[in-house]
Amino acid sequence: MAKSSGKRFMKLAGMTASIAGKAAKNSFKHLSSDEEKRLQARSDLMQDVGVQIAETLGEMKGAVMKVGQIASQYKDVFPPEVASALEKLQKDAPPMPYAQIRAQVERELKAPILELFSEFEETPFAAASIGQVHKATLPSGQKVVVKVQYPDVDENCDSDLKQVRMALKIAGVLNMSKQLQEQLFNEIRQSLHDELDYVKEAHNLRVFGAFHAEDEGLIIPKVISSHSSRRILTLTEEMGETLTVAATWDNDIKQKIAERLFHFTAGQLFGLYRMHCDPHPGNFAFRHDGSVVAYDFGGIRSYSDSEVQLFKRFVKHALKGDVTALEQDLIALDIRREDDKNIPGEFYEKWLSIGLKPLSISPYQEGDFDFGSSQVHHEAIAQMRTSLKYFGQFQPSATTMMLDRTVSGQYWNLVNLGVEIDLSPLVDDYIDA
Numbered sequence: 001m002a003k004s005s006g007k008r009f010m011k012l013a014g015m016t017a018s019i020a021g022k023a024a025k026n027s028f029k030h031l032s033s034d035e036e037k038r039l040q041a042r043s044d045l046m047q048d049v050g051v052q053i054a055e056t057l058g059e060m061k062g063a064v065m066k067v068g069q070i071a072s073q074y075k076d077v078f079p080p081e082v083a084s085a086l087e088k089l090q091k092d093a094p095p096m097p098y099a100q101i102r103a104q105v106e107r108e109l110k111a112p113i114l115e116l117f118s119e120f121e122e123t124p125f126a127a128a129s130i131g132q133v134h135k136a137t138l139p140s141g142q143k144v145v146v147k148v149q150y151p152d153v154d155e156n157c158d159s160d161l162k163q164v165r166m167a168l169k170i171a172g173v174l175n176m177s178k179q180l181q182e183q184l185f186n187e188i189r190q191s192l193h194d195e196l197d198y199v200k201e202a203h204n205l206r207v208f209g210a211f212h213a214e215d216e217g218l219i220i221p222k223v224i225s226s227h228s229s230r231r232i233l234t235l236t237e238e239m240g241e242t243l244t245v246a247a248t249w250d251n252d253i254k255q256k257i258a259e260r261l262f263h264f265t266a267g268q269l270f271g272l273y274r275m276h277c278d279p280h281p282g283n284f285a286f287r288h289d290g291s292v293v294a295y296d297f298g299g300i301r302s303y304s305d306s307e308v309q310l311f312k313r314f315v316k317h318a319l320k321g322d323v324t325a326l327e328q329d330l331i332a333l334d335i336r337r338e339d340d341k342n343i344p345g346e347f348y349e350k351w352l353s354i355g356l357k358p359l360s361i362s363p364y365q366e367g368d369f370d371f372g373s374s375q376v377h378h379e380a381i382a383q384m385r386t387s388l389k390y391f392g393q394f395q396p397s398a399t400t401m402m403l404d405r406t407v408s409g410q411y412w413n414l415v416n417l418g419v420e421i422d423l424s425p426l427v428d429d430y431i432d433a
Contacts, residue, residue: 008156012163015056019049095127101148108229116227144224149231154196161189183398195298198233204297211272217260217291240285240293247418254419256290265410266430274302277402279409301402315431319361323348334397343390354379360422372418
């Protein structure tokens with residue numbers, strides 16, 4: 001264990017030292033360059049840094065790879081070149097040998113695997129950064145899935161995160177105050193620790209299962225307590241098709257799926273004050289009747305009543321196009337810096353005209369919005385380029401970081417589903433504007 005931790009540390013420290021050298025060289029080389037050349041050089045450096053971080057983290061299982069996955073989803077925190085390179089870490093990780101998985105199951109559940117299960121498939125049907133999932137059958141004949149955490153992942157979590165943060169800081173990627181860095185990385189650290197604690201995830205599954213019990217077409221697996229521990233989670237087998245398969249179905253089925261994904265997220269935020277914050281498409285499965293199965297309840301974020309009321313107020317002001325009130329909401333959310341620099345109302349109006357289209361909000365969009373041919377993300381990138389002079393007056397917010405990740409993730413799920421739908425009635429269900 002100490003030996004593997006030392007190897008991890010050396011690999012990450014080597015990455016950090018290499019990035020430090022590149023950053024220093026880049027800074028010195030372009031000391032006397034004009035602004036345009038400096039910006040291009042920084043973009044090239046960020047691309048290089050992103051690829052190096054992604055390649056290093058991609059070789060390493062565990063928390064450090066999870067950090068990269070989380071980082072790739074926070075496009076408002078990390079430069080686009082870095083986030084883009086980290087996106088490849090979202091793909092399935094290579095599985096761990098079965099012998100190590102069996103040893104972990106037997107160590108955690110304190111019995112031979114063939115006593116615990118009448119069948120246990122040696123090949124996992126899903127492998128990710130901190131664990132993998134195997135199909136199995138209980139002695140009773142019940143079909144289950146077993147989520148097995150990789151050995152020693154939790155031991156390396158904090159040191160992995162510290163090294164990644166140092167590498168990003170040295171590269172000049174974290175262009176924010178030390179206080180904000182602390183808030184953001186505490187949020188990521190808490191998210192990691194939560195995902196590594198399967199006892200906590202089992203509790204979340206029971207809470208969310210009870211909350212959605214009356215929601216027809218929303219299915220959450222049930223925990224098999226006798227076969228679960230801090231690093232092993234056994235659940236009832238609830239299968240469905242992938243998002244790619246669901247995208248080939250008729251639009252009326254896709255509309256049911258879209259409605260359920262919307263209710264899944266909005267219902268939790270406004271009704272439970274807790275939210276499933278990992279909308280990766282692999283965390284959902286879909287059935288021909290439009291039902292949605294939700295997996296992976298490790299990444300949960302809780303919100304206070306005052307935070308939820310502020311989110312609701314922000315949405316109301318956005319729907320009304322009240323940019324003066326909207327700016328005050330952004331200040332309250334720690335997104336807009338509280339300074340005297342004026343930002344014209346047209347700036348906010350343009351962003352509203354882009355952001356409200358997918359919700360079929362008039363006058364920006366009438367009737368069904370076609371997610372399959374959505375240009376909203378391209379429009380947002382184009383608008384960012386024309387709004388650079390105002391971006392110094394905004395900053396990432398620890399309060400909204402997980403919410404941003406969830407909303408943008410669900411937007412991409414609907415884009416990849418290729419659904420045509422009018423979401424405005426669903427917005428009205430939650431927001432009394």
